[in-house]
Amino acid sequence: MASLTLYPDDERLAGGERAAFNLYLISALALFVLMMLVGLTMRMAQAKWLSVPPNLFYELLSMHGAGMVGTMALATTAVMWFFLRKYVRLHLWAFVANYVLFMLGAVCIILSIFVGGYGALWTFLYPLPVRGMGLWTSDTAALFMLGYLLIGVGSLLFYLDGAAGIIKVHGNLGRALGLPWLFGGKIDPAHPKAVVAGTMVIIANSLGILAGAVVLVMSLINIFYPTVLLNALVAKNLIYWFGHMYINATIYMGVIAVYELLPRYSGKPYPVSRPFLWSWAVSTLFVIIVFPHHLLMDFAQPRWLAIIGQVVSWGAGFPVFVVTAYGALSNINRSGMRWTMPSRLMVLSVFGWAAGIVPAIMDGTIRINLVMHNTQWVPGHFHFYLLLGVLAMVLALMFHEIGSRAHAPPNSGADKLGFPIYLVGGLIFVFAFLDAGHLSVPRRMAEHLDAWTPTDRLGSIGAILVVLAMLYFAVRITVGLLRAPRLGASGVRAQDAAG
Amino acid sequence: MIFQNVVWTLVLVGMGLVAVGFIYVVAQAGKPADEVATRKSTHTAHVLQAWLFAVLLVGFVAGSWATLHRFPIPPQHAELGAPQVVEVVGRQWSWQITPDTVQAGSTVEFRVTSADVNHGFAIYAPDGRIVAQTQAMPGFTNKLLYAFRQPGTYTVQCLEYCGLAHAPMRTTIQVVAPGGK
Ligand code: HEM
Ligand SMILES: [Cu+2]
Numbered sequence: 001m002a003s004l005t006l007y008p009d010d011e012r013l014a015g016g017e018r019a020a021f022n023l024y025l026i027s028a029l030a031l032f033v034l035m036m037l038v039g040l041t042m043r044m045a046q047a048k049w050l051s052v053p054p055n056l057f058y059e060l061l062s063m064h065g066a067g068m069v070g071t072m073a074l075a076t077t078a079v080m081w082f083f084l085r086k087y088v089r090l091h092l093w094a095f096v097a098n099y100v101l102f103m104l105g106a107v108c109i110i111l112s113i114f115v116g117g118y119g120a121l122w123t124f125l126y127p128l129p130v131r132g133m134g135l136w137t138s139d140t141a142a143l144f145m146l147g148y149l150l151i152g153v154g155s156l157l158f159y160l161d162g163a164a165g166i167i168k169v170h171g172n173l174g175r176a177l178g179l180p181w182l183f184g185g186k187i188d189p190a191h192p193k194a195v196v197a198g199t200m201v202i203i204a205n206s207l208g209i210l211a212g213a214v215v216l217v218m219s220l221i222n223i224f225y226p227t228v229l230l231n232a233l234v235a236k237n238l239i240y241w242f243g244h245m246y247i248n249a250t251i252y253m254g255v256i257a258v259y260e261l262l263p264r265y266s267g268k269p270y271p272v273s274r275p276f277l278w279s280w281a282v283s284t285l286f287v288i289i290v291f292p293h294h295l296l297m298d299f300a301q302p303r304w305l306a307i308i309g310q311v312v313s314w315g316a317g318f319p320v321f322v323v324t325a326y327g328a329l330s331n332i333n334r335s336g337m338r339w340t341m342p343s344r345l346m347v348l349s350v351f352g353w354a355a356g357i358v359p360a361i362m363d364g365t366i367r368i369n370l371v372m373h374n375t376q377w378v379p380g381h382f383h384f385y386l387l388l389g390v391l392a393m394v395l396a397l398m399f400h401e402i403g404s405r406a407h408a409p410p411n412s413g414a415d416k417l418g419f420p421i422y423l424v425g426g427l428i429f430v431f432a433f434l435d436a437g438h439l440s441v442p443r444r445m446a447e448h449l450d451a452w453t454p455t456d457r458l459g460s461i462g463a464i465l466v467v468l469a470m471l472y473f474a475v476r477i478t479v480g481l482l483r484a485p486r487l488g489a490s491g492v493r494a495q496d497a498a499g
Numbered sequence: 500m501i502f503q504n505v506v507w508t509l510v511l512v513g514m515g516l517v518a519v520g521f522i523y524v525v526a527q528a529g530k531p532a533d534e535v536a537t538r539k540s541t542h543t544a545h546v547l548q549a550w551l552f553a554v555l556l557v558g559f560v561a562g563s564w565a566t567l568h569r570f571p572i573p574p575q576h577a578e579l580g581a582p583q584v585v586e587v588v589g590r591q592w593s594w595q596i597t598p599d600t601v602q603a604g605s606t607v608e609f610r611v612t613s614a615d616v617n618h619g620f621a622i623y624a625p626d627g628r629i630v631a632q633t634q635a636m637p638g639f640t641n642k643l644l645y646a647f648r649q650p651g652t653y654t655v656q657c658l659e660y661c662g663l664a665h666a667p668m669r670t671t672i673q674v675v676a677p678g679g680k
Binding site: 054055058119120121125127128131132133135231232233236266275297298299300303306307310311314315317318321322325326329330332333334335336337338339347350351354355358359362365366367368370371372373374375434435438439440442444445446447448451 | 518
């Protein structure tokens with residue numbers, strides 16, 4: 001059962017690959033910590049424990065939104081690359097080019113926010129970027145958008161390289177997704193889940209990025225030729241098409257770590273199955289067409305789009321509950337798994353994803369959206385599956401990798417303390433947001449009414465715990481990554497880890 | 500009964516069920532099963548998975564029907580014929596609402612638009628809960644129907660980020676008893 005080797009040889013990182021991978025992970029960790037501190041600052045400002053002037057608050061909110069989404073994309077791209085490269089040929093230059101373009105884009109974004117005063121948030125909703133009312137100029141907004149374009153080009157390069165590699169091995173993207181096996185035929189049990197998930201991300205997110213590029217270019221034209229006006233509803237559709245896909249792609253890239261690693265820690269095989277292929281086929285479609293749930297309160301939108309938004313949001317629950325969460329749980333059930341950092345984080349991540357989409361699905365219901373839209377219910381549900389879901393997936397791979405360099409899964413006393421702090425802090429933090437949404441507290445507000453501060457304060461306390469745990473994880477992983485790479489044959493097998 | 504409390508309860512139950520599933524399995528994960536038990540539990544797992552799918556499917560169909568068969572958003576291109584009409588314009592950073600006094604007990608049609616960027620027109624009841632909302636968008640007029648049940652002072656709060664003074668972009672609507680002025 002070669003696939004159950006904990007640290008297989010074909011995953012070992014050589015010279016340049018190791019440097020690039022370390023660069024991705026260490027940059028992502030540093031950015032996560034910084035962006036969390038930005039988030040904590042905002043939460044404590046809402047709690048009235050800190051005084052932050054509104055212009056700075058919205059700069060911080062723009063930074064946190066763009067920064068967190070971007071960093072999550074950066075980190076999960078590293079996850080996808082780490083596993084996909086075992087099955088198809090990926091070029092290191094594409095992986096590195098994505099990093100370089102990301103960092104160039106990040107510089108544009110940071111300059112536009114903290115030098116130019118940009119405060120139109122990560123969603124750059126037209127026409128706000130060109131109506132800063134004296135706080136920022138149109139040129140500043142253009143710089144922010146240029147940053148996005150650079151990051152988007154980097155992602156596209158990486159996806160194109162991935163698509164070329166996948167097509168060379170599997171013939172076409174449909175075969176890579178396993179579409180020919182949906183209705184019958186003998187499924188190749190060795191067909192890699194990383195290829196299925198990677199293909200889905202390449203298809204969906206390339207479309208999303210193209211939609212983003214279209215609306216970015218339209219917005220730039222409007223900035224430089226202000227007489228060319230855009231249709232605000234069309235712009236909004238394109239922005240949310242892009243935004244939804246881009247952030248959701250991080251889940252689908254991150255979950256590759258769970259598919260690949262979970263069976264090694266549980267000691268039970270976790271092969272592809274027909275339900276699995278179905279779930280990825282429908283998820284590919286769903287993630288592309290679900291974005292109208294962001295526009296349910298735009299009554300001018302054609303009715304059928306709103307219906308798609310609701311029905312597809314609900315439908316998107318099936319793959320997650322019935323296949324991914326259920327599959328992960330049956331994989332570990334009575335497996336004799338021993339709890340170490342990677343296994344803990346993986347189980348947490350699937351829980352975070354599955355539990356977090358419950359309030360998300362609720363909010364995708366038109367009737368409910370009428371009272372929950374743009375309340376803190378929204379940061380409540382997306383922080384749930386991003387913080388407790390996707391970030392936990394990323395951390396699981398990071399801990400796994402430092403384990404591979406130390407020849408044993410990490411499980412120190414400090415780890416055992418850090419994990420529950422992250423978990424409990426995270427739960428307090430997200431439930432404070434959800435409760436605030438239940439109490440009609442609006443999202444994205446610099447100044448909160450006194451009646452709203454109890455949930456703000458509770459949320460701040462949870463956030464402090466998360467930041468502390470994350471700070472520890474970041475240092476621990478960085479030190480682990482910088483250690484000498486492991487030598488020789490892979491000694492540790494699943495059985496040793498599973499005990 | 501406050502609608503938000505119903506939603507909150509549903510969500511807590513849903514998340515609780517997910518949590519119970521995870522806690523159950525996590526508690527079992529450390530106890531390895533022998534070969535026979537593994538084969539048996541694999542079979543049980545498949546049966547349970549089919550049941551989970553079936554239950555969710557029923558919920559999906561019933562829930563979609565229940566929430567959509569009477570479409571919650573009024574038709575935007577038809578005459579709505581509501582007894583009261585209120586024109587709403589949002590701009591950075593104020594609301595213009597005419598008239599700003601309406602009567603409880605009969606439907607009000609809000610015609611909501613924006614003079615500049617996107618805003619969110621949300622009505623808060625005196626108890627601080629949102630009762631209805633729609634977007635205020637430049638170039639479009641969104642029609643929202645709402646019948647106030649209780650007289651009182653309702654707050655209109657901007658609910659779509661629109662720049663520096665987005666948070667304080669609020670005003671009030673007076674709702675008076677039927678027939679009153
Ligand atoms: C300690 C951890 C974190 C804290 C304290 C934090 C705090 C916050 C706060 C206070 C907001 C604004 C809420 C509001 O609208 O009123 C926010 C928004 C947001 N956060 Fe976080 N956050 C954290 C982690 C994350 C993570 C891990 C991600 C994921 C990738 C993330 C992504 C976002 C996004 C996308 C927004 C929306 C920005 C917008 O509304 O434009 N956050 N966060
Ligand atoms: Cu506003």
